[in-house]
Amino acid sequence: MEQAELRYAKRFDGVTGSAIRDIFKYMSLPGMISFAGGNPSDSALEDELISEIAHTVLRKHGKKLLQYGATEGWPGFREQTAYFLRTQLGIEVGENELLPTTGSTQAIDLLLKAMIDDGDVVLVEGPSFLGTLQALKLYGAKLVPVGMDDQGLIPDALEYAARKHRPKILYTVPTFQNPTGVTMSLERREAVLRLAGKYSFLIAEDDPYRQLRYSGEPLPPLFSLDDCARVVYLTSFSKLISPGLRVGAAVTRNQTLLRKLTVGKQSTDVHSASLSMAICTEYMERGLLPGHVEAIIPRYRAQLERILSGFQRFPAGSGHTRPDGGLFVWATLPEGMSALELLPRALEKRVAFVPGTYFYADGGHLNTLRLNFSNSEVDQIDEGMRRLAECMAI
DSSP: OOOOOOOOOGGGTTOOOOHHHHHHTTTTSTTOEEOSSOOOOGGGOOHHHHHHHHHHHHHHHHHHHHSOOOTTOSTTHHHHHHHHHHHHHOOOOOGGGEEEESHHHHHHHHHHHHHOOTTOEEEEEESOOHHHHHHHHHTTOEEEEEEEETTEEOHHHHHHHHHHHOOSEEEEOOSSOTTTOOOOOHHHHHHHHHHHHHHTOEEEEEOSSTTOBOSSOOOOOHHHHOSSSOEEEEEESTTTTOSTTOOEEEEOSOHHHHHHHHHHHHTTTSSOOHHHHHHHHHHHHTTOHHHHHHHHHHHHHHHHHHHHHHGGGSOTTOEEOOOSBSSEEEEEOOTTOOHHHHHHHHHHTTEEOEEGGGGOTTOOOTTEEEEEOTTSOHHHHHHHHHHHHHHHTO
């Protein structure tokens, strides 16, 4: 019997899915060296410790963990997360100013659900995190890219875009940005906040990499510089404890917005996984997080230094960022070279990366690519960069 074709939601028109996830299907190939993901190092994942903590919280809380919970989160999680933000990140926040989320990815989704109507303008960095670009497109936002340099967003470009488009939101990753690794200067952070007040837009500050600093001095989050409740701070424990637990939080001093985020979450997943939140709560209550971060920094620093040294193999005219932290390095190939055309050859040689064009709201920039260094051993980084250079010489 002939069946009528299904009629899909228009919001999926033009949304093709994550380029990173598409590349993941190649990761199981023998000998593959991946610079494509954003995974923390396997050595940073404390599986035995997390197993012990999971058993402990299940013994202590048993059936409560296996039952439905409050949308506002597992008891103690908000308290410990607020304490972490105050003592480790210098963000003065109370537990009644944050909502637990299923990773910071859900925090972005809930914010868009609360704020964005079809056609609303959202300013994004050029380039920006492609997962958020995908979410913005699904909510029907009009994406307007704002230029960057090695100091982050360019204030003049931001003001021009804000004056012309009157956006609802600016999405930014100001510290160790994904995909470039660039950190926004203090002067520009202050300028961004002034422009948010002048043109009445909200700032979504995505900050999952802040503690992964290998050199230089920390800069205050936009949230801590904001005295008008214009910044929504998005944090995650994915890069610090475990991405698989899927635990993060949205932080705002605007109680009306916080309530809307909470109501939006009720219809999304009711509440984040209680067991995951309880594990993170116990982990923080034991005071383990500062020591763990301190322990993983030297390895990441060595991996970053090794991938930076590998760029000497790249063709003349190439360039790259030199991040002070985070998990990514951004590379620019000579004009006329295409990372999209390079990728199939690289996959044949068992090395993966993400072409930079996917991180631009308006495409283009074909001679750019993002490289992740945290999920490869230093000898793999050497070999991977050698293979990439060979592909460019073909």
